[in-house]
Amino acid sequence: MTVCLLLLSAVALTAAVPVPRALTRATWPEREPVVALWVWQCLVATVLLCCLTALALAAAAVFGTVRAQLFAPAPPAVTAAYDLSSGSPWAAALTVLLACGAAWTTAMLARQLVEARRRHTQARAHLRERAPDLPAGLPGARGPLLVLEDEYPDAWWMPGSPPQLIVTTGALHRLTDHQLDAVLTHERGHARARHDWLLHLSTALATGFPRIPLFAHFCDQTHRLVELAADDTASRRCGHLTTALALIELNQHRGVLSCASSHRLLGERVDRLLEPPPRLGRRHRALTTAVAALVPLLPVLITFAPGLTALA
Numbered sequence: 001m002t003v004c005l006l007l008l009s010a011v012a013l014t015a016a017v018p019v020p021r022a023l024t025r026a027t028w029p030e031r032e033p034v035v036a037l038w039v040w041q042c043l044v045a046t047v048l049l050c051c052l053t054a055l056a057l058a059a060a061a062v063f064g065t066v067r068a069q070l071f072a073p074a075p076p077a078v079t080a081a082y083d084l085s086s087g088s089p090w091a092a093a094l095t096v097l098l099a100c101g102a103a104w105t106t107a108m109l110a111r112q113l114v115e116a117r118r119r120h121t122q123a124r125a126h127l128r129e130r131a132p133d134l135p136a137g138l139p140g141a142r143g144p145l146l147v148l149e150d151e152y153p154d155a156w157w158m159p160g161s162p163p164q165l166i167v168t169t170g171a172l173h174r175l176t177d178h179q180l181d182a183v184l185t186h187e188r189g190h191a192r193a194r195h196d197w198l199l200h201l202s203t204a205l206a207t208g209f210p211r212i213p214l215f216a217h218f219c220d221q222t223h224r225l226v227e228l229a230a231d232d233t234a235s236r237r238c239g240h241l242t243t244a245l246a247l248i249e250l251n252q253h254r255g256v257l258s259c260a261s262s263h264r265l266l267g268e269r270v271d272r273l274l275e276p277p278p279r280l281g282r283r284h285r286a287l288t289t290a291v292a293a294l295v296p297l298l299p300v301l302i303t304f305a306p307g308l309t310a311l312a
Contacts (some may be wrong), residue, residue, distance in 0.1 A: 001061060001082045005054055005094070007302045012050035015043050015295070016214040024217050028288075031277045033228035035288055037198065040218050040225075042292040044205065047214060048105075049299040055098035057303065060084055061091040074307060081306040108208035112200050120160060127158075127166060145184075147172070153250055155183045163191035171250060179246035182238035189233030195226040224265060231269055235276075244273035 020043065023029070029036030060067040061084040071079045127146055145165045153170035157163055165187055167180070175183065190196070199222060206219035234243045251266050280288070 008050045008054045015046045020214045020217040033225040039292040045296040053299045053303045058091045058095040078307040108204040112204035157187040159196040182234045182243040182246040186230045186234040189230035240273045
């Protein structure tokens with residue numbers, strides 16, 4: 001068991017500290033934001049699985065009831081291969097530490113979901129009072145759409161069932177039909193990929209564990225990559241130039257081309273659309289996705305290694 005816990009700790013530390021820092025310095029995520037989002041999720045899943053499996057092994061070493069339930073289907077040789085009794089002097093402290101971490105993570109996720117649900121309920125009620133449904137829609141618009149009487153040009157989507165697209169009259173007056181289609185396609189890309197769940201997860205983990213590099217970078221990169229992914233969805237339908245012009249028109253009053261840190265992402269998105277970076281090859285993309293998908297299997301393989309050896 002000691003070897004398993006050490007290996008799980010090594011994998012978790014590697015996935016939580018050096019790998020995220022190297023990934024933030026890489027240039028390929030800008031070219032393939034969807035693949036990059038998948039890689040970040042695999043890293044987070046790896047760390048969480050390492051902690052979960054370590055908690056299960058440590059609890060099995062401390063509590064006989066847990067050990068009996070966990071190894072009930074296994075032959076006696078498998079239980080003996082884990083040597084659970086050898087870790088008893090320090091396994092209790094590890095169990096308490098990991099259990100507290102699991103409880104804190106669950107609390108942060110629940111808090112984030114409750115707050116998001118409350119905000120969405122209030123926002124939907126407020127919007128229903130200010131804007132009627134638009135049954136016929138606008139040119140190029142599909143699905144539920146609300147038009148909000150406001151000189152401030154803006155467009156966004158509100159998660160829910162079904163997701164709600166909102167556009168202001170200021171945006172309708174400023175954008176052409178093609179630019180409006182690009183903006184709505186961008187927002188539909190967010191809704192179709194359910195980016196709201198990914199943002200809630202990354203925010204909850206970063207709030208609960210702000211000193212862990214993986215969770216901090218995961219939150220920052222997720223907010224950036226979901227916008228790049230939605231931009232790609234819009235540019236494939238409406239073209240890079242149209243999407244870039246729509247982004248400029250919609251955010252010109254915010255200083256989209258300024259150098260301020262709060263507007264830097266907008267400037268990067270416009271530059272990326274006007275000068276699209278070369279895409280990864282299909283083989284490279286498939287290889288990266290396959291490797292990322294296999295990474296979360298490491299904790300499972302490490303945990304079952306003693307049992308497989310005993311059966312062999």
